[in-house]
Amino acid sequence: MIPSGFLYLPGRLDAEAQAALVSAVMAGAEDAPFYTPITPGGLPMRVEMTGMGPLNWITDAAGYRYEAAHPVTGRPWPPMPQLLLDLWAELADPATPPDACLVNLYRPGARMGLHQDRDEADFGFPVLSVSLGDTAVFRIGGRKRTDPTRSLKLSSGDVCLLGGEARLAYHGVDRILGGSSRLVPGGGRINLTLRRARPA
Ligand SMILES: O=C(O)CCC(=O)C(=O)O
């Protein structure tokens, strides 16, 4: 049912790596704070976002795109932790590094509607997703919005790869199991997606 090229690696990151990533995200967010993105239609998203790396995905009245500066502060995004660059080299592409790491913060109650990730230049590069903190009920289907979907619980330390046929699979987060982890300060879930936004 799930297109080929979807890789699910439960427990890929140990507790120490998970804690190091949450610390790095929180340190980055001191300079590049979490903010509430606004869709092109004018609605606030349910997740808070920030990013790490040369570029990051943003949305506003002008549409979806990648930008080199934080939309609120105007400053560059903080650097991506080496651990993430290494994980990408191992699982995604050893030759071309990711140029964006989108950071989504889901407080309990937040969700993300079914969508495709299609604002990147080259769909030959996969999207690598890291889950931290509370468990998420993740949904993934096919390349058409109407294709059947499957639900999967993503727990802290789980890693997923959307590559190949699954690169353009519809996916989203239906809900967060609040209180299922104590990793994220203030509670909730952090999801990191490593992407290659610009051509290699
Ligand atoms: O939070 C997740 O697991 C998925 C996030 C996502 O699909 C995205 O940021 O595009």
Ligand SMILES: [Fe+2]
């Ligand atoms: Fe996505």
